[in-house]
Amino acid sequence: MAEARTIGSLPVPNVQVLAETCNGGGEHVPERYLRTEASSDEVIASGDSNLAIPIIDLGKLLDPQSSEEECVKLGSACQNWGFFQLINNHGVADEMTGNLMSDIVEFFKQPLEAKKECSQQPDSLEGYGQAFVVSEDQKLDWADMLYLQVQPSESRDLRFWPTRPASFRHSLDVYASETAKLACRLLEFMAKGVGAEPSMLRGMFEGQGQLQGMRANYYPPCQQAADRVLGLSPHTDACGLTLLRQLNGDVQGLQVKKDGKWFAVDAMDGSFIVNVGDALEILSNGRFKSVEHRAVINPNKERISVAMFHYPCQDLILGPLPEFVKGDKVRYRSTSYKDFMMQYFAAKLDGRGHLERLKLE
Numbered sequence: 628m629a630e631a632r633t634i635g636s637l638p639v640p641n642v643q644v645l646a647e648t649c650n651g652g653g654e655h656v657p658e659r660y661l662r663t664e665a666s667s668d669e670v671i672a673s674g675d676s677n678l679a680i681p682i683i684d685l686g687k688l689l690d691p692q693s694s695e696e697e698c699v700k701l702g703s704a705c706q707n708w709g710f711f712q713l714i715n716n717h718g719v720a721d722e723m724t725g726n727l728m729s730d731i732v733e734f735f736k737q738p739l740e741a742k743k744e745c746s747q748q749p750d751s752l753e754g755y756g757q758a759f760v761v762s763e764d765q766k767l768d769w770a771d772m773l774y775l776q777v778q779p780s781e782s783r784d785l786r787f788w789p790t791r792p793a794s795f796r797h798s799l800d801v802y803a804s805e806t807a808k809l810a811c812r813l814l815e816f817m818a819k820g821v822g823a824e825p826s827m828l829r830g831m832f833e834g835q836g837q838l839q840g841m842r843a844n845y846y847p848p849c850q851q852a853a854d855r856v857l858g859l860s861p862h863t864d865a866c867g868l869t870l871l872r873q874l875n876g877d878v879q880g881l882q883v884k885k886d887g888k889w890f891a892v893d894a895m896d897g898s899f900i901v902n903v904g905d906a907l908e909i910l911s912n913g914r915f916k917s918v919e920h921r922a923v924i925n926p927n928k929e930r931i932s933v934a935m936f937h938y939p940c941q942d943l944i945l946g947p948l949p950e951f952v953k954g955d956k957v958r959y960r961s962t963s964y965k966d967f968m969m970q971y972f973a974a975k976l977d978g979r980g981h982l983e984r985l986k987l988e
């Protein structure tokens with residue numbers, strides 16, 4: 628009998644099967660991983676820049692000469708795609724990024740037993756395992772992950788923080804504070820880009836109650852059935868803004884939904900893939916879009932990605948900000964952010980379903 632986990636008062640049965648444990652050479656892929664939609668959906672290949680997520684240059688955002696124009700481009704990326712690639716001197720030194728990435732590779736390279744020292748526990752969402760597994764008959768994602776709450780620093784639960792490699796904790800600490808700063812800067816430019824007061828959004832994310840989480844995703848190859856498994860089910864992110872780095876640049880995996888079609892993302896070397904999450908769609912009264920995305924699997928190559936999630940401050944009642952409602956109607960119900968998060972984590976991933984339930988139209 629699976630052990631029940633609880634999130635708040637919601638029971639979450641522990642019915643995971645780690646992808647890594649059933650990925651031996653020619654072995655049969657368990658039924659729980661196979662799905663029909665993975666191969667039947669239309670996918671637009673990357674290549675034509677008009678059919679790809681927009682590229683935003685932080686250098687241009689910071690240069691007074693080009694800032695205004697780049698801000699508008701950023702604003703429109705967040706309204707039309709909900710996603711963009713951020714390039715050029717984004718202030719998170721390559722060395723810091725490299726340190727964390729290599730520590731994450733080291734972590735995942737360890738034997739399963741060693742990783743299990745960081746396994747999820749019945750009382751928490753953090754740790755090594757799979758996420759959003761709530762029933763025995765739901766399909767599973769072909770990926771294992773490590774989720775950690777990183778900020779505020781007093782909320783860190785070190786039971787789940789790897790001790791091997793020895794540099795892991797320090798690398799994450801440094802990387803997290805740099806990406807949090809970058810996220811706040813971007814929020815300011817995004818507000819500017821749609822003609823709102825620049826400090827408006829940033830203020831909801833910055834300061835003492837600042838919340839940040841990290842999810843490292845490990846997608847093993849799947850020789851037997853890469854086109855019939857999914858690395859990560861279609862979902863939106865619950866946070867405000869996600870900054871994602873992918874490690875193996877030449878292995879595609881992330882796909883973004885636009886106008887009913889999936890667009891493959893070609894991650895450029897050294898770029899961040901940035902996306903709007905549910906909380907930001909709500910705060911902006913729907914101006915910025917929290918867009919569905921998923922990850923597919925390569926038959927021969929593994930892929931590793933690291934997502935930093937930036938959540939609005941803890942005690943917030945989450946609802947549209949007056950600045951974004953001006954001249955429009957209120958499009959989302961307000962809810963306590965804690966309840967919102969609890970519901971998100973207690974369900975399986977469900978495209979935009981979670982967000983749609985808060986819509987007022």
Ligand code: OGA
Binds near residue numbers: 871
């Ligand atoms: C996520 C996510 C995509 C990827 O972790 O929420 O969407 O490419 N990851 O790993």
Ligand code: NI
Binds near residue numbers: 862863864920
């Ligand atoms: Ni995501």
